[in-house]
Amino acid sequence: MTTPLLSIRDLRVRIGDREVLQGINLDVPAGQVHAIMGPNGSGKSSLSHVLAGKPGYTVTGGSVLFKGQDLLALPAEERAREGMFLGFQYPVEIPGVNNAYLLRAALNAARRHRSEPEVDAFDFLALVKSRMQLMRMDESFLSRGVNEGFSGGEKKRNEILQMLVLEPSLAVLDETDSGLDIDALKVVAAGIQTLRAPDRAIVLVTHYQRLLDHVAPDQVHVLARGRIIKSGGPELALELERRGYDWLLDDAA
Amino acid sequence: MNFAQRLQHDHAAALSLLSDAAVPSAARHAALARLTELGLPGLRDDDFRYANLRPLSRASFAPAPEPAELASQLAALLPARLDGYTRCVLVNGRLATAYSDSAAALAAAGVGATLNDSFEASLPDIGPAERFDLLNQAFATDCLRISSAGAVRLEVLCISLAGATDAASYPRLQVQLQPGADMTLIERHLGGNASGITVSTCNVQLGRDAQLQHYRLQDLSLDATWLDTLRATLDANAHYRLSLLALGGGAARSSVRVRLAGQGARLMLNGASLADGKRVLDTVIRVEHEGRDTRSDQLLRAVANEQSGISMTSRVEVSAVAGGADSRQSLKGLITAKGAEINLRPQLEILTDEVTASHGATTGALDENMLFYLLSRGLEADTARKLLEWAFIADVMSRIEMPALRRQVEMATVTRMGNAAALESLL
Structure with missing residues (x-):
């Protein structure tokens, strides 16, 4: 068996005095889509943040290997350049930095990391425009400030656009489906589907089954109270949709 | 020697350089007397609380001579030409004809014109906060007078060059726009070094319906001392769009005072100061709403890195007869390092009820x-x-x-x- 793209072992994390992750074990092989579901406050976003390297979390134990290397030893920007992408639950507005600049700077940072030449301005524009078309975003978004004045749905689409331009090996999408209407959900789902490839993996952190109707997961995990309490196939998501989480929580307790 | 003695001494020694054409002798002496009386601002002087005036304790006030060799020094400092702009270069406060456009081109842009008698009287008073204008008056070696009735695009480069000994540079500009005139004026302050202070003055009068787009860029060397004063008066419906960008200078102080004298006069002021090292940039703005339905809109931003200090004071005064005035002030500071300091002071004094005024000031670290x-x-x-x-x-x-x-x-x-x-x- 080949090494998983992402391998998490007994990961324990604190915010201040509170242990938000209490021993996570998770393997995500290349080529697969995994969904992480769970009730509010179960640690889903904490896990996403820790993987991306957000400050404010203290790892007290365990390990995370990404492509066989110690992910937690890398600063956030190097994780990104290695091919780790976090789709934010709440994308940040940055007035004064335009979208096109961010996209190009991000793409070039990754290319320099791989010892590839910087992207030519013409090729870049062609690439971005084709991806924007896919995400049904108007080209005027390029010259606007990053997420500045975007609606909730536009911000989520912009996250997926960034992902499609950067083509990461591992995308962790933190509640990318929340706050989307049906049409936007379909567009976002189509964007995610585009990224599926044998050498990539996607982790969908979500509350709801509905995204999984469009992006079928290979594995579904239930995260509760800082632990993965159950894993299964796509049918688990359907069962959760039907029965909620309580039966599992009772079992776990 | 104390400050007053040094002023008197340097002034007496420089008399042969100080022409009546630049500033009449009587005005120079009056300025010198007033400045002597005011003295250097003390540590408790609120108008200068955040300025770094230490370089003044040892500076020479003698005007710098014309440098013998300009070409090599200027080459590195002169920015690229801007299409459609007449260029005028001042070196150490004196018109450098070899680097400026032809006399005919300058005349066409209104440079060298005679100003109307109303000019001086129209300007805001020189208060204690603007006292370094007095220093400029006392020592100015030249005065660039610009008057226009039409549409003009002009670039004035004020360049300070080091001499063999400590000496000061005194660029002096007087701008008078006739009613209905429309001017874009780019004023840049470049060059400078630790051994010579630059004391600049710009006085502006906008006639009725006149428009001035005025870009002031201070990009002096990082060890230069800059003491700057801008005074402006706006007649009815005049529109003054002023940009103040402070990028350089080790110790820089700019005092700006604008009178919105005529009904419907408008000021839009945008400013940014950017500092690093141990540099200190201080801007003090005072806007006086005197006419009815006048408007001022200020957007000021400061970014302080390392151990630098930036202060921006913006005082708006609305007089009792300035009903319908509208004033907006937005001041924001960004501190990027522990040792850096930003002081933002929006101030409002309103003597009438019929006013719209908003102001905000926030300083924070990177998000x-x-x-x-x-x-x-x-x-x-x-x-x-x-x-x-x-x-x-x-x-x-x-x-x-x-x-x-x-x-x-x-x-x-x-x-x-x-x-x-x-x-x-x-x-």
Whole structure:
């Protein structure tokens, strides 16, 4: 068996005095889509943040290997350049930095990391425009400030656009489906589907089954109270949709 | 010698350089007497609380002589020409004809004109906060007088060059726009070094319905001392769009005073100050609403790095007869390091009920969420920080309406920010 793209072992994390992750074990092989579901406050976003390297979390134990290397030893920007992408639950507005600049700077940072030449301005524009078309975003978004004045749905689409331009090996999408209407959900789902490839993996952190109707997961995990309490196939998501989480929580307790 | 004695001494020694044409002798002596009386601002002087005036304790006030050899020194300092702009170069406060456009071209732009008698009387008073204008009056070696009734685009480069000994540079500009005139004036202060202070003055009168777009860019060397005064008066329906960009200077103080004298006069002021090292940049603005339905709109941004200090005071006064006045002040500061300091002081004094006024002042550190967002996309930490600093002043930059100038200013800014390569593609 080949090494998983992402391998998490007994990961324990604190915010201040509170242990938000209490021993996570998770393997995500290349080529697969995994969904992480769970009730509010179960640690889903904490896990996403820790993987991306957000400050404010203290790892007290365990390990995370990404492509066989110690992910937690890398600063956030190097994780990104290695091919780790976090789709934010709440994308940040940055007035004064335009979208096109961010996209190009991000793409070039990754290319320099791989010892590839910087992207030519013409090729870049062609690439971005084709991806924007896919995400049904108007080209005027390029010259606007990053997420500045975007609606909730536009911000989520912009996250997926960034992902499609950067083509990461591992995308962790933190509640990318929340706050989307049906049409936007379909567009976002189509964007995610585009990224599926044998050498990539996607982790969908979500509350709801509905995204999984469009992006079928290979594995579904239930995260509760800082632990993965159950894993299964796509049918688990359907069962959760039907029965909620309580039966599992009772079992776990 | 104390301050007064040094003033008197340097003035007496410089008499042969001080022509009546620049400033009449009587006015010089009056200025000298008033400045002597006011003295140097003390530590408790609120108008200068945040300024670094230490260089004045040892500076020579004697005007710098004309440098013997200009070409090599100027080559590195002169920015690229801007299409459609008449260029006028002052070196150490004196018109450098060899580097300026022809006398005919300057005359066509209104340079060298005689100003109306109303000019001096129309200007705001020189208060204690504007006292360094008196220093300029006492020692100015030249005065660039500009008067226009039509449409003019003019660039004035005030360049300070080091001499063999300590000496000061006194650029002096007087701008009078006749009713209905429309001028874009780019005023840049460049050069300078630790051994010579630059004391600049710009006086502006806008006639009825006149419009002035005035870009003032201070990009002196990082060890230069700059003491600057701008006084302006606006007649009815005049519109003054003023940009103040302070990028250079080790110790810089700019005092701005604008009278909205006529009904419907409008001031739109955008300013950004950017400092690093141990530099101190101080801007004090006073806007006086005197006419009815006058409006002032100020957008001021400061970014202080390392151990630098930036202060911005913006005082708006609305007189009892200035009903219908509308005043807005937005001041924001960004501190990027523990040792840096920013002081923002919006002040309002309103003597009438019929007024709309808003003001806000906030100072903070870089937004950690924004920073993490950029890092999570793979940007270098240093690039991400600089990018956010850039974004912080982007509002001010975007209000530079002339693309070619905006590009120059942006490049100058990015160069000062010290990560030019990474940020250049922003522009």
